[in-house]
Amino acid sequence: MYKEESSNPSSVLSADLWEKAHTKKNDEPINEAFATKVVNNTPSFEGIEYKLFRVDKEDIVAEGTWLTDDPNAICDCVKLGPSACKVWVTNALEPSAKVWKPSNGLRTMEQAMTRSIAWPSDHIIKMGGASGR
Structure with missing residues (x-):
């Protein structure tokens, strides 16, 4: 979400802006490379x-x-x-x-x-x- 679109602009994180810039209006990734490397690359937190x-x-x-x-x-x-x-x-x-x-x-x-x-x-x-x- 862009700060201009938010009812609380100070709550919008830079990560939110980056994600918004790399997705289409329907929230799909902008391309296959982005989908593979970022969206579908959920980290495994199998630690202690x-x-x-x-x-x-x-x-x-x-x-x-x-x-x-x-x-x-x-x-x-x-x-x-x-x-x-x-x-x-x-x-x-x-x-x-x-x-x-x-x-x-x-x-x-x-x-x-x-x-x-x-x-x-x-x-x-x-x-x-x-x-x-």
């Missing part, structure tokens, strides 16, 4: 599931799947950096909780649903296990 917490381990704000802790990995166009991990948010337990590194209009866990975000490595708990990776 974690709970994300803020200050203490009792303050769980979301659940997600761990993707990587490679400091050179890219998350929202920025290198992950040290002491961080990239997680795919699957459940916002506290939707209004702030994300660790806001970017591209992404500010809350509710907005982070079904997206990857950066999160401090020492602020995750392996589901059914000990904290950390």
